Amino acid sequence: MIVGEQKPLEEIKAKVSGYSRILILGCGTCVKTCFAGGEDEVATLASALRLSFKLEGRTIQIEEQTVERQCEDEFIKEAATNIAEVKAVVSLACGAGVQMVASRFPQVTLLPGVNTTFIGILEKAGLFTEKCLGCGNCIVDLFGGICPIGRCAKRLFHGPCGGSSKGKCEVNPDTDCAWQLIVDHAAATGQLDKLAEYVPPKDWRTSQAGGPRKVHREDHEI
């Protein structure tokens, strides 16, 4: 899932303070799952903003809507009526959803209410962790299902750096050293020899380094 976090209330409030009427538009897929931008978060943010402006003696009219996904026309067109009635939309989608809405409704100002962070998992209740950088050529099978691109701060391919200490990463002691995990897994499953294999330098052109990417599916071009 794409994981994100809602921006601090003060930041969102500052963005909307010039408007008397706004729409808060939620997204019912990824950001809902990570509690950053689904129906509940839309309602909570709307209420918090109303209360906050009320304390200042101001009223702000806030429309609320959540669509299934903001990254698809099929769903955002459901919001067209509400969008037509405001000058600004706070989008609680990921950065892709915000931009999709912005491109379809260029006359309104799109204000992002979520900081999009990473492609990750729900590691345990309440904890989402990054796992994948979208390099475009997955090779986790070489490393026992543990990606040294997404999970090693230095993206090392041939073992841990000198900053690996007691299984933790020097960049953040709360983060497991990916290479410790890789070696432990290989040892536990009797595959240490696999790690001796040479992994050629990665061609990063399939990653973000190659510029904005596209996926073209001719069979769905209708």
Place this chain on the structure above:
Amino acid sequence: MIVGEQKPLEEIKAKVSGYSRILILGCGTCVKTCFAGGEDEVATLASALRLSFKLEGRTIQIEEQTVERQCEDEFIKEAATNIAEVKAVVSLACGAGVQMVASRFPQVTLLPGVNTTFIGILEKAGLFTEKCLGCGNCIVDLFGGICPIGRCAKRLFHGPCGGSSKGKCEVNPDTDCAWQLIVDHAAATGQLDKLAEYVPPKDWRTSQAGGPRKVHREDHEI
């Protein structure tokens, strides 16, 4: 949505060729939406592999299952029975899903069947495009809802580079120059003056540059 592409059949076939029985595990959220790893793609891949091995006079037993999301325990535990019966699982999830399954079932070999590419949108039928790099501090409102991090190959913050030509990017002439879009949008909406505002250097620590990230939600820690 997280966009991915299924790996070429030959690559997947090479990965599974050492096994007589495998499970192809689909993921029913992002990769289903972009036609890389939902029920349909699981079924098609399984059939293609069976046929391909049959031509070589080999039979391979292929179990098929698709769970709602591979990035959550709640869903992958539904696959436990099937996973217990194989030595290798081809996961058609994004890189996060593959690694989630790998971490929960360390005794099986996880083989990624999808190349995870980007956080993007369905721009039009059959075309998915990258829009967001998950920098962790969204500022698309400064640029009319068009992100120069996700959509400019050089991540420029203060206007186009010399490679912008006829509205297209020099890195890929099929890609719109993000800065052309930003300027066009600002001109069309009478906001060109906004682009004269100074945008301070970005703190990239919230991005992937800061190492693997976490989102901790104490209120959901149960």
Place this chain on the structure above:
Amino acid sequence: MVMEKVHRMSNKGGAAHTRKPRITVFHCFTALEDTASLEGGDYEIQGIKMPCSSISREVFLLRAFEAGADAVVVLVCPVNSCRYVQGNIRTEKRVTRVKKILDEIGIGGHRLNMFNIVQGDEAAARRIIEQTVAELGEWGLSAAA
């Protein structure tokens, strides 16, 4: 800075109220059957009865303030006594989060509190209300009410 604002906006320093204070009581009906026994003081009670306190979402607590509450009290069963096992623990986490939001808003998280009470202990519930009323005397009414 947020806390300064909280005090600026809501702390009326013990001044006499211009109207009766309003308290919204969210309660699971196991902890307290209803709020009838809490009525009768120099305050208004709005009772919100729930099968389990954990069904109260963040927005419900905030909307109580939008609807005019000066304070919100959430009454739940004691730890380990929740009929739904973890309902009261979930509620506590949600209340903790909404308290932070209230601090950010400037209303002040102190106006929202959760209490564990033994099933049917109306006297305890009444003491909680009286204590809240006393505190409201100090905080003043909510400027967002």
Place this chain on the structure above:
Amino acid sequence: MVMEKVHRMSNKGGAAHTRKPRITVFHCFTALEDTASLEGGDYEIQGIKMPCSSISREVFLLRAFEAGADAVVVLVCPVNSCRYVQGNIRTEKRVTRVKKILDEIGIGGHRLNMFNIVQGDEAAARRIIEQTVAELGEWGLSAAA
């Protein structure tokens, strides 16, 4: 390299068949009511009748080969005559994709073909089958059948 494999695996160079060739016919029931009129030659027909050809998913086409087809024929209405407007265009895109997959597999995309026929034109359907049978004489039976 893939194409070489295709030829290696399936091109039997016009040798006599060891059994009757099997052709699976996917057809929308507007284009062709049923496949009864196609029976009777020196081949086996398996008809798959659909309300619109577009409901055939990729895997259905592949499974026809798994089930023993030497060739798969998809009969759809002419362009602009689809009762569901774009059904036949969607089918064409899907067939194009599956042809590529068949090339990758080594069965060869040439064993799968789509044809537009006017509603009820059984003679055209029969000619398509006869043409396919003739081509199978050249390609040989499917090694995956």
